[in-house]
Amino acid sequence: MLRQQTSTLIREYGTGEVKRNNKRYPHYLNFYDIPPMDNISIEEFEKFALDRLQVLKALEAATLRNKPENEVKEHLQELSKQYLPMHSNDSERVYPLDEERRKDHVSHFILRLAYCRSEELRSWFLKYEYILFKLRYLTVSTKERQEFLNHQNLTWKILSRSDKDMMKADLQAASPHVVVDTETFFEVEFEKVLDMVARRSVHLRGGTAYVPISDQVTLVMDEFKNRLAKALEITAKEFPKLDEDDRIMPILNNINRYYLGNSFANSTKVTGNITAFDVDRLVEHFPLCMRHLHRKLRDDKHLKHYGRMQYNLFLKGIGLPLEEALIFWRKSFSKFSDEQFQKNYAYNVRHNYGMEGKRVNYTPYKYVYPESKPAVKIHFAHFETNGSCSKIINNNQPGPEEHHGCPFRHFSEESLRVTLASVGVRNDAYIREIINLVRNKHYQVACTRYYEITRGGERGMMDTIEHPNHFFEQSYKLSIKQGDS
Structure with missing residues (x-):
């Protein structure tokens, strides 16, 4: 288990001087070769895991959307301040370096446990931990880089002058950018440098690659990737032997599906309370999933259970009060009598608002554990409010005559093309871009790109759309800013 130590700042008696105490973690960078040996509370365990996941998910979003490296660096710095602060030894101000680096160390190993369980999860974790390490490496000073590397067990022998002279022509051909x-x-x-070998950017002879010192960054990155890839495989083999208590295993088993954003329990701060008659006017701000449900509701005068639940909780989240929701659904179900509506549908509307049954005030698409997997008693809000795109994408796949779900996940390519054209995406290049994202299973990135295209075409968002109500709030705020609403 993890053995907790505290205080990384020492205030010397009588001097008032605050000194850094980073003896446990002398370096800003970490290859994560040695597991932490701290005791850690369940609260820290879950918080550390989620905070690091926030950073990795943000890197994923920026990478998938081809953000320039300088923008990604700036975004990472802002996120790190909030979720995973890390300061170098050369920082002008005094920071609790050991506390920061302990959190970085422990959170990495928690997520390593969580993401070791399948090839897909290992690949994802390796990719974005690699990017995080690279951005940190490029940010820190040359002095700190070298101090870190000097303490690593790196088997990098320097090529002798005589051998270099002997293979000078081959070295120059492989590395034309150096003298x-x-x-x-x-x-x-x-x-250890397979990426460089594949690119033919190093001279190869007898199983040895000759890497110029100017390419040391690539060498370090490959070292990090190789070590972590091997460690993930070892962790995967050992994972079934773990006998942790039932407060931890649900986190490890489900963390890749957590929704990390706002629960959108109440968006009236954006729109104010709205009426049943406002919904049609606001449809232009809805994400594609909700526009589709709205159109089918208008066409068929009916939605099946999961469609009603998905749409009703979304409308609740954008500010539709219960009384107005009952009016909205009664008018929408116009082919049914009052008696049929009251008997078959009104109860569920009231239930979503916490006025029936157990009187739980559901957030937009509340997560509820199945009977066979009861929630453990840990203070973990994200189990309770998983109303995210991830839930819509992965749970309750739509069947015949059902219209809930995510169009980017559940529509055929042809249906998606037609639907995109019907809501104004008629540029072939834009449609191809979205379809390619869908083919690669980046459904939320596709939704984010749809948002950008329909609101100006520019790649203006750094964060990926994670929740239908997030889409609505962003669109509505933009329209107010532009004077359209």
Whole structure:
């Protein structure tokens, strides 16, 4: 288990001087070779995991949407301040470096446990931990980089002058961007720099790759990736042997499906309370899933159970009070008599608003554990309010004559093309871009791109749409800013 230590700032008696105490973690960078040995509370366990996941998810969103590296760096710095602060030894101000680095260390290993369980999860974790490490490496000073590398067990032998002279032509051909006479080269086992070998950017001879020191960044990145990939495989083999208590295993088993954003329990701060007659006017701000449900409701004068629940909780989230919701659904179900509506549908509307049954005030698409998997008693709000796109994408797949779900996940390509055209996305290049994202299973990124295209075409958002009500709020706020509503 994890053995907790505290205080990383020491105030010297009588001097008032605050000194850094980062003896446990002397370096800003970490290859995460040694597991933490701290005791850790369940509250820290869940918080550390979620905070790091916030950062990795943000890196995923930025990467999938081809954000420039400088924008990603800036975004990472802002996110890190909130979720995973990390400061270098050269920082001008005094920071609790050991506390910061402990959280970084422990949170990495928690997510390593959570993401070791399948090839897909391992690949995802490796990719975005690699990007996080690279951005940190490029941010820190050359001095700190070298101090860190000097403490690692790196088998990088420097090529002798005589050997360099002997293979000068080959070295120059493989690395035309360097001056061989003045460049230092490392001798590295080729397996450790497979990416460079694949790009033919290093001279290869007898199983040894010759890497110029100017490419040390690539060498370090490959070292990090290789170590973590191997560690994930080892962790995956050991994971079934874990005998942790039932407060931890649900987190490890489900963390990749957590929704990390706002519960959108009440969006009236954006719109104010709305009436049943406002809904048609606001449809232009709805995400594609809700526009589809609204159109089917208008066409068929009916929605099946999951469609009603998905749409009703969304409308509740944008500010439709219970009384207005009952009016909205009664008018929408116009082919049914008052008696049929009261008997078959009104109860469920009231139930979603917490006025029937157990009187739970549901957030937009509340998560409820199945009977076979009861929620453990940990203070973890994200189990309770998982109303995210992830839930809509993964739960309750729509069947015949059902219209709930996510169009980017559940529509055929042809149906999606037609639907996109019907809501104004007629540019072939834009449609191809969205379809390609869908083919690669980046459904939320596709939704985010749809938002950007229908609201100006520019890649203006850094964060990915994670919730239908997030889409609505962003669109509505933009329209107010532009003077359209």
